[in-house]
Amino acid sequence: MKFECGDLERALATPELMPEAREHLKTCAACRREYRVWTDISAIAKELHADWETPALWSNIRRAIETEPRPAPKPVWWKEWKTWAVAAAVVIAAVLVSRPWQWASVQNNGSSQTDAAASLAAPLSSNRDFLTDQALQEVERSEAAYRRSIEKLSQLAEPKLQKSAAPVTVSYREKLLMLDSAITETRTNLAQNQFNVHLQRELADLYREKQQTLQELLTRDQKN
Amino acid sequence: MWEIGLPLQFVHSLPDNPTDAELVEGCKRGNLRAFERLYELHSSRMKSLAFHLLGSRADAEDTVQEAFLKVYRAVRGFEGQSSLATWIYRILINCCYDVMRKRQRLAEKPARSEFGRENKLSLKIALERALSLLNERQRLVFLMFEVEGLKHSEIAGILEVPEGTSRSWLFEAKRELKRTLMESSA
Numbered sequence: 001m002k003f004e005c006g007d008l009e010r011a012l013a014t015p016e017l018m019p020e021a022r023e024h025l026k027t028c029a030a031c032r033r034e035y036r037v038w039t040d041i042s043a044i045a046k047e048l049h050a051d052w053e054t055p056a057l058w059s060n061i062r063r064a065i066e067t068e069p070r071p072a073p074k075p076v077w078w079k080e081w082k083t084w085a086v087a088a089a090v091v092i093a094a095v096l097v098s099r100p101w102q103w104a105s106v107q108n109n110g111s112s113q114t115d116a117a118a119s120l121a122a123p124l125s126s127n128r129d130f131l132t133d134q135a136l137q138e139v140e141r142s143e144a145a146y147r148r149s150i151e152k153l154s155q156l157a158e159p160k161l162q163k164s165a166a167p168v169t170v171s172y173r174e175k176l177l178m179l180d181s182a183i184t185e186t187r188t189n190l191a192q193n194q195f196n197v198h199l200q201r202e203l204a205d206l207y208r209e210k211q212q213t214l215q216e217l218l219t220r221d222q223k224n
Numbered sequence: 225m226w227e228i229g230l231p232l233q234f235v236h237s238l239p240d241n242p243t244d245a246e247l248v249e250g251c252k253r254g255n256l257r258a259f260e261r262l263y264e265l266h267s268s269r270m271k272s273l274a275f276h277l278l279g280s281r282a283d284a285e286d287t288v289q290e291a292f293l294k295v296y297r298a299v300r301g302f303e304g305q306s307s308l309a310t311w312i313y314r315i316l317i318n319c320c321y322d323v324m325r326k327r328q329r330l331a332e333k334p335a336r337s338e339f340g341r342e343n344k345l346s347l348k349i350a351l352e353r354a355l356s357l358l359n360e361r362q363r364l365v366f367l368m369f370e371v372e373g374l375k376h377s378e379i380a381g382i383l384e385v386p387e388g389t390s391r392s393w394l395f396e397a398k399r400e401l402k403r404t405l406m407e408s409s410a
Contacts, residue, residue, distance in 0.1 A: 033406075037402050037405050037406055038398065041402060041405070044347055045370035048367075049269075050281075050284075057285055057288065058260065060289055061263065064289065068296060068297070178392065182386050182388025182389055185387065186386050186389075
């Protein structure tokens with residue numbers, strides 16, 4: 001496959017430029033300019049490190065530390081108190097998550113059902129930091145749907161990814177590897193805290209990115 | 225362990241090149257030499273990072289001071305789940321965000337359209353300006369990786385994201401910077 005100007009951005013995603021990209025740069029002034037700006041960014045960034053003398057800073061910090069009230073040692077009952085506090089927090093969280101007062105009102109109140117449906121429709125758009133059990137199930141269903149879609153796309157893209165040595169395909173392959181690694185890492189983190197909205201959102205973003213990348217690869221293939 | 229009434233230790237039982245563990249232990253015991261060593265090791269990068277985030281040297285110095293005080297107050301609870309440097313940078317970034325929230329600097333960001341007219345700026349100044357147009361996460365990763373020379377593994381630890389995410393944000397940042405710089409010089 002011939003390297004074209006539109007392929008440059010993807011080629012820049014790799015740590016070292018592919019030979020095909022280098023060949024292209026020899027003949028294309030526009031891409032050469034773009035590549036020069038790209039490399040200049042990293043070179044000039046080093047010069048942005050701001051260094052200036054601050055002879056008084058450490059003495060100010062030291063003085064502030066010296067005048068800081070000393071942290072008191074923790075009393076003996078601390079550990080025991082902490083254990084009880086954690087236990088109490090777990091019980092309160094369990095009650096809040098199960099929301100028994102809503103079970104009764106859902107049967108009698110139509111608006112409560114609407115609210116519940118709305119919260120299910122967008123489990124990740126909530127501002128809360130943690131998911132409820134119900135929302136988590138919905139997220140897991142969405143994730144499973146994404147994974148099925150990605151598996152299908154991967155099967156379609158696999159022959160192309162394996163056989164072609166074109167620079168663009170190599171870039172796609174590297175991006176997909178990077179995404180797979182990020183997905184694995186995020187899933188590992190999630191395994192430790194599956195109720196964390198931020199991690200769930202990040203995983204959803206990564207799946208979306210992978211799905212789009214595969215679609216892009218397949219569409220591009222059809223066009224060519 | 226710290227005890228009430230025990231003076232800060234000015235007598236330095238700290239090796240010449242202390243390891244992270246020795247520094248943590250020294251700080252936990254209230255050894256000021258250990259804090260000073262931390263300052264020597266990290267203050268230059270911390271000041272630069274704070275300066276780029278806050279846009280003022282005076283604010284950067286105040287924020288670094290605040291960060292060290294927070295380290296002093298919290299070091300007893302540091303359990304070593306991340307490296308000491310990672311932990312300190314995380315504290316610094318949180319301090320910077322506190323200052324930014326107070327000042328609501330985001331509202332003062334220059335509009336993108338201003339940059340098209342500044343095509344005579346040197347690339348360094350243009351890059352500084354273009355940096356201010358990035359979103360927070362891209363700017364932070366770019367500053368830490370390209371300007372301050374931190375590794376992706378360290379940045380990932382500081383921002384509590386996977387290493388792949390740090391790489392991906394850096395690529396997005398550079399792509400956005402390239403686009404802005406090329407637009408401004410067109």
